[in-house]
Amino acid sequence: MIWTIRDLKKKARKLLKNCYWPAVAVCLLTTMLTGWIGSAGIGIGRIQAENASGLEMSEQRMRELKDDLKDRNPIAEYKISIVQKQLNLLVFVFAVTASIVIVVLGLLVIFCIGNPVKVSSKRFFMCNRKRTANIGMILYVFRNHYTMHVTVAMFYRTVSIIGHGLLLIVPGIIKHYEYSLIPYILAENPTMQYKRAAQLSTKMSEGQKMAMLKMDLSFLFWEIAGIFSLGLVSVFYTMPYREFAKAGLYEVLRQNALADGVCDSTELPGFETDLGV
Template identity: 30%
Template sequence: MWKRADLKERGKIAFQRNYWRCVLVSFVLMLFTYGSSGSVRTTIGEDNDISYNSSHTEIYEDYEGILSGEQSGDHEGTIASWILGGIAAIILSGVVIVMVLLDVFVFQPLEIGGCRFFLENAYGTADAGKLLFAFKSGYYGKVVLTLFLRGLYIFLWTLLFIIPGIIKSYEYRMVPYLLADCPQMSRKDAFRISKEMMQGQKMDAFILDLSFIGWHLLSAVTCGLAEIFYVSPYVNATNAELFLALKGTYTYRSY
């Protein structure tokens, strides 16, 4: 049975042993796989409120202009507005599609590389080039499909209720580490073994995550600097230790 204090202590030792590389790898993962920081989300939210209010006013003014144009028989402005709106919608759709493709084919495989780096770093000094592990493993397509389905399953469960989605996210938590440890593993085995590994461990893993709340609050106070230079690599190293602990007690031994 693993203990939080032991995992965090081993993670801290491993991360501090290879400090700058751990910071670099964690920073890349923060940028491309973990989403925006809280401060960025807040800024975007404020900008959206301003944009909504100004857009609402512009739409009202445009509507008045359209009515006056119709009354005068001049529809050229209305047609031009519709054309520009259509072009904007196409561009926005294109941007969304590109971002989704980047996430599936580039950013998610980087997560596997990050897991591989921290797994190797638990035993010695890993190289930051391990971030590209998924691209060089020879199993890139299998990794991409497995991670895509993991995200899809969690999303579909979350549509039912938030709680089942959270449970599934913990159930599939070890999938990236399994692929980092054994990239030739089949998709079916990755989901099955992760589920078996996390059986009876989900609440403890959840509490482990909660134990970092104080550190994340400190990161907010330091405008994210603590997250970059300490908290994120510390958390990543501890999560790698969690996988190694679960792997050590895994009784099915099917890989």
């Protein structure tokens, strides 16, 4: 089955019109959870800033005390220096510990909550191509007890993409598009092993990566508009529009894979009988 960016985007706009507010809500919830690491980074920065400010005031106070006692009591000055070093060490340990805790919590939210929600959101957009699905589908992975399996699979995907990206930028981009269909495959079959999902995604995206990149670039204008609107255009139009377009692309590549014998209907059963829960 041949596809064009224009046809996919045209169909996406039509689907978005019929399911606007639920699609916006799903995108907003998904972004909030998968983007939590940004909030964690802000929290770390605030803690470090506050600690640095407190440390600066402590050092200033210590200098005042030492200057006051310098000529009168050398022993007291020495003791204050020891106290200052101990205080500096205590503040440093607290800042590092707090930063580590925030980072760990952020990563847990991303992988254990954000990724299952991301996979569930893909199912939402795929199902809405057939019929109206409710927002509750964003909890599909949790409700059906696929959380651990999906979390582990998405973790492997992230590590693989980042690993290739650390080598060179281009291999990272290639791997990103090579594995870009894994969330959709898991949304369709949450019990599939990661290795098989990766194989299918690789095969289905074969010869399609450049076209997929062009499709992402076709949303560049809307991304820029989102930046200038402080994210409003992104939340209320670009994200749901793009998700419907990508769901349409996955459907085409899925049909091609079934027709070419890359997989069968037992592996990718489709969404025709999905009740939206």
